[in-house]
Amino acid sequence: MKKWIMSGLFFFACTFALVLMFTVPGRDHEAAEEAGPVMPQVTLDAASAEEKAKASCITCHGNQLEGGVGPSLQTVGAELNAEQIYKTITKGKGGGKMPAFEGKLSEEEIANLALWLAEKK
Template identity: 45%
Template sequence: MKKCLFALSGLMVLGSLVACGGSGENVEGTPADTEEVVGDFDATMARETYEAACIACHGGNLEGGAGPQLTDGAYSYEEIIHAIEHGKGAMPPQNVDQEEAENLAKWIEAQ
Protein backbone atom coordinates (compact mmCIF):
# COMPACT_ATOMS: atom_id res chain seq x y z
CA MET A 1 0.00 0.00 0.00
CA LYS A 2 2.85 2.42 0.80
CA LYS A 3 4.36 1.82 -2.65
CA CYS A 4 1.03 2.64 -4.29
CA LEU A 5 0.65 5.86 -2.32
CA PHE A 6 4.23 6.87 -3.13
CA ALA A 7 3.69 6.19 -6.84
CA LEU A 8 0.41 8.10 -6.78
CA SER A 9 1.92 11.09 -4.99
CA GLY A 10 4.81 11.04 -7.47
CA LEU A 11 2.34 11.21 -10.34
CA MET A 12 0.52 14.07 -8.65
CA VAL A 13 3.79 16.00 -8.26
CA LEU A 14 4.70 15.26 -11.88
CA GLY A 15 1.24 16.43 -12.99
CA SER A 16 1.65 19.62 -10.98
CA LEU A 17 5.05 20.27 -12.51
CA VAL A 18 3.74 19.72 -16.01
CA ALA A 19 0.68 21.89 -15.40
CA CYS A 20 2.76 24.71 -13.93
CA GLY A 21 5.55 24.54 -16.49
CA GLY A 22 3.68 26.04 -19.43
CA SER A 23 3.93 29.72 -18.57
CA GLY A 24 5.78 30.59 -21.78
CA GLU A 25 8.44 32.45 -19.81
CA ASN A 26 11.97 31.49 -18.98
CA VAL A 27 13.67 31.95 -15.60
CA GLU A 28 14.51 35.60 -16.24
CA GLY A 29 10.84 36.38 -16.92
CA THR A 30 11.26 37.12 -20.62
CA PRO A 31 9.18 35.21 -23.16
CA ALA A 32 10.63 31.83 -24.06
CA ASP A 33 11.49 30.97 -27.65
CA THR A 34 8.40 30.04 -29.66
CA GLU A 35 10.19 27.03 -31.15
CA GLU A 36 8.52 23.82 -30.00
CA VAL A 37 10.96 20.96 -29.44
CA VAL A 38 9.23 17.69 -28.64
CA GLY A 39 11.26 14.56 -28.01
CA ASP A 40 14.13 14.53 -30.46
CA PHE A 41 12.59 16.73 -33.15
CA ASP A 42 11.68 20.38 -33.56
CA ALA A 43 7.93 20.39 -34.23
CA THR A 44 7.90 24.03 -35.34
CA MET A 45 10.63 23.48 -37.92
CA ALA A 46 9.01 20.22 -39.04
CA ARG A 47 5.64 21.88 -39.55
CA GLU A 48 7.28 24.68 -41.58
CA THR A 49 9.09 22.13 -43.77
CA TYR A 50 5.87 20.13 -44.16
CA GLU A 51 3.93 23.22 -45.20
CA ALA A 52 6.59 24.15 -47.76
CA ALA A 53 7.15 20.70 -49.27
CA CYS A 54 4.33 18.27 -48.42
CA ILE A 55 1.01 19.92 -47.60
CA ALA A 56 -0.19 20.23 -51.21
CA CYS A 57 -0.36 16.46 -51.63
CA HIS A 58 -0.65 15.12 -48.08
CA GLY A 59 -3.14 17.67 -46.68
CA GLY A 60 -3.10 20.18 -43.87
CA ASN A 61 -3.47 17.52 -41.19
CA LEU A 62 -1.46 14.76 -42.91
CA GLU A 63 -4.82 13.21 -43.86
CA GLY A 64 -3.83 12.52 -47.45
CA GLY A 65 -5.16 13.75 -50.75
CA ALA A 66 -3.16 13.33 -53.93
CA GLY A 67 -0.61 11.58 -51.70
CA PRO A 68 -1.27 9.04 -48.95
CA GLN A 69 -2.24 9.72 -45.34
CA LEU A 70 0.83 10.17 -43.12
CA THR A 71 -0.70 9.57 -39.69
CA ASP A 72 -1.20 6.57 -37.43
CA GLY A 73 2.31 5.20 -37.89
CA ALA A 74 1.68 4.28 -41.51
CA TYR A 75 5.38 4.75 -42.32
CA SER A 76 8.60 4.22 -40.36
CA TYR A 77 11.29 6.86 -40.01
CA GLU A 78 13.42 5.02 -42.57
CA GLU A 79 10.56 4.80 -45.08
CA ILE A 80 9.82 8.51 -44.70
CA ILE A 81 13.48 9.51 -45.14
CA HIS A 82 13.75 7.31 -48.23
CA ALA A 83 10.61 8.85 -49.75
CA ILE A 84 11.82 12.40 -49.03
CA GLU A 85 15.25 11.75 -50.52
CA HIS A 86 14.34 9.48 -53.44
CA GLY A 87 10.64 9.97 -54.04
CA LYS A 88 8.02 7.23 -54.05
CA GLY A 89 5.56 6.38 -56.80
CA ALA A 90 4.39 9.69 -58.29
CA MET A 91 6.10 11.66 -55.52
CA PRO A 92 9.38 13.22 -56.67
CA PRO A 93 12.38 13.59 -54.34
CA GLN A 94 11.95 16.65 -52.12
CA ASN A 95 14.40 19.53 -52.12
CA VAL A 96 15.04 19.76 -48.36
CA ASP A 97 18.42 19.54 -46.64
CA GLN A 98 19.38 16.49 -44.59
CA GLU A 99 18.68 18.08 -41.19
CA GLU A 100 15.22 19.19 -42.30
CA ALA A 101 14.49 15.76 -43.81
CA GLU A 102 15.50 13.95 -40.62
CA ASN A 103 13.53 16.33 -38.42
CA LEU A 104 10.47 16.07 -40.69
CA ALA A 105 10.65 12.27 -40.75
CA LYS A 106 10.77 12.10 -36.93
CA TRP A 107 7.80 14.47 -36.69
CA ILE A 108 5.71 12.58 -39.26
CA GLU A 109 6.49 9.26 -37.61
CA ALA A 110 5.25 10.69 -34.29
CA GLN A 111 1.88 11.81 -35.73
Protein backbone atom coordinates (compact mmCIF):
# COMPACT_ATOMS: atom_id res chain seq x y z
CA MET A 1 0.00 0.00 0.00
CA LYS A 2 2.79 2.45 0.91
CA LYS A 3 4.53 1.73 -2.42
CA TRP A 4 1.40 2.79 -4.31
CA ILE A 5 1.09 5.98 -2.29
CA MET A 6 4.75 6.88 -2.79
CA SER A 7 4.55 6.05 -6.51
CA GLY A 8 1.43 8.21 -6.84
CA LEU A 9 3.06 11.13 -5.05
CA PHE A 10 6.19 10.83 -7.19
CA PHE A 11 4.12 10.73 -10.40
CA PHE A 12 2.10 13.76 -9.25
CA ALA A 13 5.27 15.71 -8.40
CA CYS A 14 6.82 14.96 -11.80
CA THR A 15 3.64 15.92 -13.63
CA PHE A 16 3.34 19.14 -11.65
CA ALA A 17 6.98 20.01 -12.41
CA LEU A 18 6.42 19.45 -16.15
CA VAL A 19 3.30 21.60 -16.14
CA LEU A 20 5.18 24.41 -14.38
CA MET A 21 8.10 24.20 -16.80
CA PHE A 22 5.89 24.81 -19.80
CA THR A 23 3.35 27.25 -18.39
CA VAL A 24 5.20 29.62 -16.07
CA PRO A 25 6.76 32.51 -17.95
CA GLY A 26 10.35 33.03 -17.07
CA ARG A 27 12.96 32.44 -19.68
CA ASP A 28 11.32 34.58 -22.34
CA HIS A 29 10.71 37.35 -19.83
CA GLU A 30 14.30 37.15 -18.55
CA ALA A 31 15.68 37.25 -22.09
CA ALA A 32 13.60 40.31 -22.93
CA GLU A 33 14.73 41.97 -19.70
CA GLU A 34 18.39 41.29 -20.51
CA ALA A 35 17.98 42.74 -24.00
CA GLY A 36 16.90 45.99 -22.39
CA PRO A 37 14.82 48.84 -23.73
CA VAL A 38 14.41 49.37 -27.45
CA MET A 39 15.36 52.80 -28.75
CA PRO A 40 12.53 54.56 -30.60
CA GLN A 41 13.18 56.09 -34.01
CA VAL A 42 13.72 59.83 -33.72
CA THR A 43 15.26 62.54 -35.86
CA LEU A 44 18.22 64.19 -34.19
CA ASP A 45 17.45 67.62 -32.76
CA ALA A 46 20.90 68.77 -31.60
CA ALA A 47 19.65 71.92 -29.86
CA SER A 48 17.13 69.98 -27.80
CA ALA A 49 19.69 67.27 -26.98
CA GLU A 50 22.22 69.86 -25.85
CA GLU A 51 19.57 71.46 -23.66
CA LYS A 52 18.72 68.08 -22.06
CA ALA A 53 22.43 67.36 -21.55
CA LYS A 54 22.86 70.68 -19.75
CA ALA A 55 19.82 69.97 -17.59
CA SER A 56 20.57 66.31 -16.84
CA CYS A 57 24.22 65.42 -17.47
CA ILE A 58 26.55 68.28 -16.55
CA THR A 59 26.23 67.71 -12.82
CA CYS A 60 28.22 64.47 -13.13
CA HIS A 61 29.87 64.73 -16.55
CA GLY A 62 30.98 68.40 -16.49
CA ASN A 63 29.94 71.57 -18.35
CA GLN A 64 31.76 70.49 -21.53
CA LEU A 65 31.12 66.77 -20.88
CA GLU A 66 34.80 66.55 -19.94
CA GLY A 67 34.11 64.31 -16.96
CA GLY A 68 33.92 64.84 -13.25
CA VAL A 69 32.06 62.49 -10.97
CA GLY A 70 31.13 60.57 -14.13
CA PRO A 71 33.40 59.81 -17.08
CA SER A 72 34.07 62.13 -20.00
CA LEU A 73 31.44 61.96 -22.72
CA GLN A 74 33.37 64.05 -25.25
CA THR A 75 34.26 60.95 -27.32
CA VAL A 76 31.65 58.49 -26.08
CA GLY A 77 30.45 57.90 -29.67
CA ALA A 78 33.81 56.30 -30.49
CA GLU A 79 33.16 53.64 -27.82
CA LEU A 80 29.39 53.15 -27.83
CA ASN A 81 26.69 53.35 -30.49
CA ALA A 82 23.40 55.21 -30.03
CA GLU A 83 21.51 52.07 -28.94
CA GLN A 84 24.07 51.29 -26.21
CA ILE A 85 24.01 54.88 -24.99
CA TYR A 86 20.19 54.81 -24.99
CA LYS A 87 20.17 51.69 -22.79
CA THR A 88 22.69 53.20 -20.39
CA ILE A 89 20.75 56.44 -20.02
CA THR A 90 17.44 54.61 -19.67
CA LYS A 91 18.47 51.96 -17.14
CA GLY A 92 21.56 53.58 -15.63
CA LYS A 93 24.53 51.60 -14.40
CA GLY A 94 24.47 49.45 -11.30
CA GLY A 95 26.16 50.20 -8.05
CA GLY A 96 25.21 53.87 -8.08
CA LYS A 97 27.56 54.59 -10.99
CA MET A 98 24.86 56.28 -13.03
CA PRO A 99 21.20 56.89 -12.24
CA ALA A 100 18.45 55.65 -14.52
CA PHE A 101 16.60 58.37 -16.41
CA GLU A 102 13.63 56.16 -17.27
CA GLY A 103 10.58 58.05 -16.06
CA LYS A 104 12.55 61.31 -15.71
CA LEU A 105 12.96 61.86 -19.44
CA SER A 106 10.69 60.55 -22.19
CA GLU A 107 11.87 57.71 -24.44
CA GLU A 108 12.13 60.19 -27.32
CA GLU A 109 14.21 62.64 -25.26
CA ILE A 110 16.58 59.86 -24.24
CA ALA A 111 16.82 58.63 -27.85
CA ASN A 112 17.58 62.14 -29.10
CA LEU A 113 20.25 62.57 -26.41
CA ALA A 114 21.73 59.17 -27.30
CA LEU A 115 21.94 60.11 -31.00
CA TRP A 116 23.61 63.40 -30.10
CA LEU A 117 26.14 61.72 -27.82
CA ALA A 118 26.83 58.97 -30.40
CA GLU A 119 28.06 61.66 -32.79
CA LYS A 120 30.76 62.70 -30.30
CA LYS A 121 33.82 60.86 -31.57
